[in-house]
Amino acid sequence: MSEPATTPEPRALNFIEDIIEADRVTEKHQGRVLTRFPPEPNGYLHIGHAKSICLNFGLGIRYGGATNLRFDDTNPTKEEQEYVDSIKADVEWLGFAWKAEFYASDYFQTLYDFAEHLIQIGKAYVCDLSEEQIREYRGNFFKPGQDSPYRNRDAAENLDLFRRMRAGEFPDGARVLRAKIDMQSGNMNLRDPLMYRIRRAHHHRTGDAWLIYPLYDYAHGVSDAIEGITHSICTLEFEDHRPLYDWFLAQDTEEKFFQRPLPRQIEFARLNLTYTVMSKRRLLLLVQEGHVQGWDDPRMSTISALRRRGFTPASLRNFAERVGVAKRDSLTDVALLEHAIREDLEKTAPRRMAVLRPLKVVITNMAEGETHWLELANHPDPVFGTRKVALTRELWIEAEDFMDVPAKKWFRLAPGAEVRLKGACLIRCEDVIKDTNGQVIELRCAWDPASLGGDAPDGRKVKGTLHWVSAAHAVEGEVRLYDRLFTAEDPMDVAEGGDWRDTLNPHSLDVLAEAKLEAGLAEAQPGERFQFERLGYFCTDQDTKPGAPVFNRTVALKDSWARAEGLGK
RNA sequence: UGGGGAGUGGUCUAAUGGUAGGACAACAGAUUCUGAUUCUGUCAGGUGAGGGUUCAAAUCCUUCCUCCCCAACCA
Numbered sequence: 001m002s003e004p005a006t007t008p009e010p011r012a013l014n015f016i017e018d019i020i021e022a023d024r025v026t027e028k029h030q031g032r033v034l035t036r037f038p039p040e041p042n043g044y045l046h047i048g049h050a051k052s053i054c055l056n057f058g059l060g061i062r063y064g065g066a067t068n069l070r071f072d073d074t075n076p077t078k079e080e081q082e083y084v085d086s087i088k089a090d091v092e093w094l095g096f097a098w099k100a101e102f103y104a105s106d107y108f109q110t111l112y113d114f115a116e117h118l119i120q121i122g123k124a125y126v127c128d129l130s131e132e133q134i135r136e137y138r139g140n141f142f143k144p145g146q147d148s149p150y151r152n153r154d155a156a157e158n159l160d161l162f163r164r165m166r167a168g169e170f171p172d173g174a175r176v177l178r179a180k181i182d183m184q185s186g187n188m189n190l191r192d193p194l195m196y197r198i199r200r201a202h203h204h205r206t207g208d209a210w211l212i213y214p215l216y217d218y219a220h221g222v223s224d225a226i227e228g229i230t231h232s233i234c235t236l237e238f239e240d241h242r243p244l245y246d247w248f249l250a251q252d253t254e255e256k257f258f259q260r261p262l263p264r265q266i267e268f269a270r271l272n273l274t275y276t277v278m279s280k281r282r283l284l285l286l287v288q289e290g291h292v293q294g295w296d297d298p299r300m301s302t303i304s305a306l307r308r309r310g311f312t313p314a315s316l317r318n319f320a321e322r323v324g325v326a327k328r329d330s331l332t333d334v335a336l337l338e339h340a341i342r343e344d345l346e347k348t349a350p351r352r353m354a355v356l357r358p359l360k361v362v363i364t365n366m367a368e369g370e371t372h373w374l375e376l377a378n379h380p381d382p383v384f385g386t387r388k389v390a391l392t393r394e395l396w397i398e399a400e401d402f403m404d405v406p407a408k409k410w411f412r413l414a415p416g417a418e419v420r421l422k423g424a425c426l427i428r429c430e431d432v433i434k435d436t437n438g439q440v441i442e443l444r445c446a447w448d449p450a451s452l453g454g455d456a457p458d459g460r461k462v463k464g465t466l467h468w469v470s471a472a473h474a475v476e477g478e479v480r481l482y483d484r485l486f487t488a489e490d491p492m493d494v495a496e497g498g499d500w501r502d503t504l505n506p507h508s509l510d511v512l513a514e515a516k517l518e519a520g521l522a523e524a525q526p527g528e529r530f531q532f533e534r535l536g537y538f539c540t541d542q543d544t545k546p547g548a549p550v551f552n553r554t555v556a557l558k559d560s561w562a563r564a565e566g567l568g569k
Numbered sequence: 570u571g572g573g574g575a576g577u578g579g580u581c582u583a584a585u586g587g588u589a590g591g592a593c594a595a596c597a598g599a600u601u602c603u604g605a606u607u608c609u610g611u612c613a614g615g616u617g618a619g620g621g622u623u624c625a626a627a628u629c630c631u632u633c634c635u636c637c638c639c640a641a642c643c644a
Contacts (some may be wrong), residue, residue: 011582011583012583016625018585053570072644131576142570142640143570144571187639196642211638213642237644238644239573239638240573240639267574322582322594323581325582328577328636329574329575329637331580333579335593336574340593351603409600409604465602522641557605
């Protein structure tokens, strides 16, 4: 686990905390708070899950309680151990420790026993209708359902049939177990919902022990109740499942199956972020259709992608804290996420110099072979120490730091202009070398030796400071710049006949294969984070090889010059 | 023609009958060997609309409008 999450800063309580505090006043749970994070292991977690993780574990921490990690593995055809492993890694990386690791499949026997109990008290029955017939009998929003012809089988027959379902006497799909509630209900979830289906599938944990598997609505609440969860937090779309959640638990008429008080389901609005999509299904399509290179492609909104991109657990936790928790649908500006990571990395990332698009500078009044070793600060905060960087006659600077015909208020390099090389000296541009196409290929500059390591003795000031790398010492590396994956704020909000993939940003990845990096960066380890001076925050990618470093840009620095320029000011 | 939710500056979120506050974004200035950071200031909502109750309404009542979710043997 990375840095563990701690009790958050004081702030106004959200509505879930209000509920918990009210429960504490009435001593409903004797002060106990136990939440759970219940992922289905059928895909990778994304930043929306991160919000839910921070919420659930955060409540446990805040109220001196705990949180269980429970895999909702009731559908063996979709679930895999690979996902279990990645989910655990993600939760740990975010800085949270679960009290216990459970699986819905741990409760298959109890779930089965409770189902028999429901049959015995006349609240569940085996239905022989086909899948299609069940749908027809269910009606729709405007048409009430009609009772299944099998609805009034007696308990003994139901029990016999259910046991034979379990024993494998019927083919897949032949029969289901249904709760007997109300086929007329306006809430479709209450029209005799399915509890069990027959499915001969290999389960990632129970193997071939079971031929029948419970469905979510039945398994989830029961699992919560078995564990003694106090507050069961989920997203808004489960709001009209709540009556069903409560109904199942209320069937423990003799209070033999669950401890009291029963858990309470509370729903909050899921996270949406501008310029991205947030569903496992669409994320999977992005991977399958090759729009990105994998689940952890740094452009993705998965936790593994954000990690690879260079986000820190603390920044994600702070982000989750700031977006808040409420019940209204919202679309959070990705700028808030970017703020959270800049805020963290500004304080923690060592500074380095890297030139992404190199332009050669020759210091004409410096001898060949002349080398000045400079002591550069690793960070504005002196506790980060210093490092040695070489200054020589031939340098690389950022191509965009030179303008042949300078714009208004331009205070970087231009013909005749003087600028500071960060941590080194002042140089003045004396000559501009161009190729036959008129492209600037080299700058001839003169340095002021008296300014070495500081200011010019005559006190003259320069406005511009550039980052630079000694050509003789630079290592070459690959730098991957990422932009938003979609060009639309809400990719789902497409015009009639359009598709969310229409708004994919064709320029979301820009690979700079010949960046010039200061020598020390050759030893950067995967996962190490830096600020490249004046450019942004970067994280060493796992593709890094000895002598061939690869960096991902986590986020650019704020750039008021680029902004002003873009606005034509 | 059903059921369940939600509407507060551009975005997210607070206020629990008593001055509509915070964060992000934006804008301006100061500082700065990162056009970063930091600091200061500004901007901007009368709370979806109408009606009502009240000394007082985002909060209570009422009518209406808009948006989201639900008709998988998915979760």
